[in-house]
Amino acid sequence: MENTPPPQPSPPHFLVVTYPAQGHINPTLRLAKRLAATAAGTRVTFSTAVSAHRRMFTSSSSSFPGQHNNTPLFSYIPYSNGFDDGYDPDKHDASHYLSHITIVGANSLAAIIDDLAASGRPVTCIIYSFFMSWAAKVARDRRIPCFLFWIQPATAFAIYWHYFHDYAGIIAASAVDTSGLVTLPGLPSMRIRDLPSFIRSTGSDDNDPYSILLPQIKDMFDTLEAEIDKQPPRVLANTAAELEAAAVASVADRVEIIGVGPVLDDAAEGSLFKADDAYLEWLDSQEERSVVYVSFGSISVLKKEQVEEIMNGLKETQRPYLWVLRKDSRWKGANLEDGRKQGMVVEWCEQRRVLEHRAVGCFVTHCGWNSTVEALMCGVPTVAVPQWTDQGTNAWLMESVWGTTARVEVEEGEVVAAEELRRCVEIVMGEGKEGEEIKRKATLWMKKGREAAGEGGSSDRNLKTFVEEIAGSNFVY
Structure with missing residues (x-):
């Protein structure tokens, strides 16, 4: 009697669920794409809240959107958290919002899982990110293996x-x-x-x-x-x-x-904000490593006093700058762009394209983890201006562990003075011994990060092993 070969494991189906904020969507969507590319036949469904999904896919109608930009193995299916028009801090109570999205989100996600199973595409693993513990509880109710994707350091x-x-x-x-x-x-x-x-x-x-x-x-x-x-x-x-x-x-x-990162695959389609390519043309006109790039992320709203100090500090450097400044951080009558003689101010940009541009020599950053690892992987030295949450920890890593930044010195909660910002920019952009060492270490850690995330690196091996184990049902649940 011939020996029957053992059955081959079925390709897994990952449901990747994330909170509807830009800093959460970027890394989770990038991970989702990496999962899809790791093994042939792997199916991935990416899910964020309806409010964010509509902004990602602006062609969506005002009604509950369905699936968009799908391929046979990669789907976008939004869940409803009860705030389909988004959270407005001026209208909504934060405590009610957090408790409500847990209940409504769990019910909506459960329905998505059931619908996928009914259509012959059962979910075999759920990956959830920050503030999404309720997704893990849904997974356990259905005895589906689930894993937290930690999007901070x-x-x-x-x-x-x-x-x-x-x-x-x-x-x-x-x-x-x-x-x-x-x-x-x-x-x-x-x-x-x-x-x-x-x-x-x-x-x-x-x-x-x-x-x-x-x-x-x-x-x-x-x-x-x-x-x-x-x-x-x-x-x-x-x-x-x-x-x-x-x-x-x-x-x-x-x-x-x-460790499965840093994940930096192109995820431009996950942007909740629209960028104007004019800044790329402007960068093309600048000399190599001459531009100071400034961005404090998608959440922080700067005080008028802080905006003024940054503006003055950038002007004092006499270096060209590209500054990403949200509309709600501006004030009426402010002359921010200086006629583009020295700098350019935009509402949003594709940050990785900026950091990879030959003209950028320094990144003044709020030290969000996405920005931190993007700077690291692009070899761009930084000026660290941490604001809140994990940003102080990220600044510590850049300063004390990697040595890739000059950190501003300021009392907590105080405005960073123009002179302090100028001082740190000059350290990083100048030709002094300290600046040269920061640049050297930025290049060194870029190589280490790319080796880890690249083909055959530790993070690449970890992700492939993880997918293989899910496919082989080797996780006890």
Whole structure:
């Protein structure tokens, strides 16, 4: 009797679910595309809230949009969170929003999963990102393996982990002095200012608009904690082991952080904002490594005083600059573009195209993780101007671990003065010893990051192994 070959595992179907914000959509959509390209036949469905989906695909009608830009193996299907026209802080209560989207979002996502199964495309794995723990609960109800995709640095994950496991009191006691040092297991000593901003407050201050977010973060860790009795939870992370070895090791006894990044595949179609290509023509006209690029991301709204100081600081450098400044950070009568003689101000741009441009020599950044790794992978030295959340931690990594930045010195919550901004830009753009060392390290870490994320690198191998294990149903659930 002939031996029958064992059946080959079916290609997996990943449902990638993300919060409807630009900084969340970018890395998760990039991961989704990497998953789709990792193994032949892999199916991926990408899902964000209806409000963001409509902005990604502006041709969508005002009614509930269906699938758009789909291929046989890659689909976009939005879930409804009950705020299909988007969240407006001037109209909606934040606490109600967060509780409501959990209930409505879970019901909508469950219906999507059921519809996919009914159509012969059952989901075999769910990957969810920040503030989406309710998606994990939906997955468990249907006994579908699910994994958190951590879109901040592994260092921030490690800090939060220790904070929620016996170190909250130590951090709170040290928080009165932002220059004080805190030492957490397996991590180098860090100043209070280097920790995520959410754990530097009590979380109960009615005047703190972000205090309600710490419970949301704790819920992510509680969700992971529920898995530990079965097996150490695995967390996919938008980083590489080579970039954050200490952080990965510091929690390895309880959580396996799997570096699958930095993921930087082109995800322009995921943009919630529209860019004008005029800035690319302007960049083409500038000399090599001469331009100061400035962007504080898609969320931060700058005070008028801060905008004025940045404007003055950029003018004082006498260097050409490209500044991404949201409309709601401008004020009537402001002369920001200086007639384009020195600089250009735009509302949005495709950041990776800018960072890869030969004319860009420095990136003044708020230190969001997406911007941090994009600068790293493009070899662009930075001026770090962290604002909140994980940005202080990212600035610490750039300054103390990689050595790729000049960090502004300013009291927490204070405006960065024009002279301080000019000083840091001159360090990075100048020809002094400190600036040359920053440029050298930017090139060095770019090579390390690209090797890790490239074909055969540690992150590439990790992702391929993960997909193979999902396809082979090797995860016990």
